[in-house]
Amino acid sequence: MRRNGVGEGRGEVDAIVWGRLVPVLLGLTVIGIAVYEIALQCRLRREGVRVRGVVVRHTVSSTGETRSRHAVVGFVDADGTSHEYRSALSGTGKLPVGGEVPMIYLPGAPAKARIDIASRRWGQVAVLMLFGVAFTAVGLLSMVSGIGVRHHSL
Numbered sequence: 001m002r003r004n005g006v007g008e009g010r011g012e013v014d015a016i017v018w019g020r021l022v023p024v025l026l027g028l029t030v031i032g033i034a035v036y037e038i039a040l041q042c043r044l045r046r047e048g049v050r051v052r053g054v055v056v057r058h059t060v061s062s063t064g065e066t067r068s069r070h071a072v073v074g075f076v077d078a079d080g081t082s083h084e085y086r087s088a089l090s091g092t093g094k095l096p097v098g099g100e101v102p103m104i105y106l107p108g109a110p111a112k113a114r115i116d117i118a119s120r121r122w123g124q125v126a127v128l129m130l131f132g133v134a135f136t137a138v139g140l141l142s143m144v145s146g147i148g149v150r151h152h153s154l
Helices: 010-047 118-146
Strands: 049-063 066-076 082-086 100-106 109-115
Touching (some): 010 100, 010 109, 049 082
Antiparallel strands (some): 049 066
């Protein structure tokens, strides 16, 4: 509550600060994930084991009214163990069930496999980076536009 038309209640200020800080923190977290993925992609290119996988099925995920299809690819590592990889990037649902797909994974870490199609590998990084930068920019712009703005009542 305001007194004498000056100041804002502590809860109101905290809500405004958090409302502006959350997008920045979310954006920086997503950028961090993108940087991790870039490092992993570089390591896969240097040290990765390439194998052929087969699309075994598609999964559907939904966010609100948006539905996305993701390919699930089965592959066998150098030790003869079977694994499945679900693509994090939507649009891989266009890969036909039963179709062969090049895969790449780190030796001893087949859980870090990726579909070995450059546009798919780097597309995931680009999407993450785009969202991370967008959230961070929105939060920072909100913070900057709110600096020095005071509401006075008569």
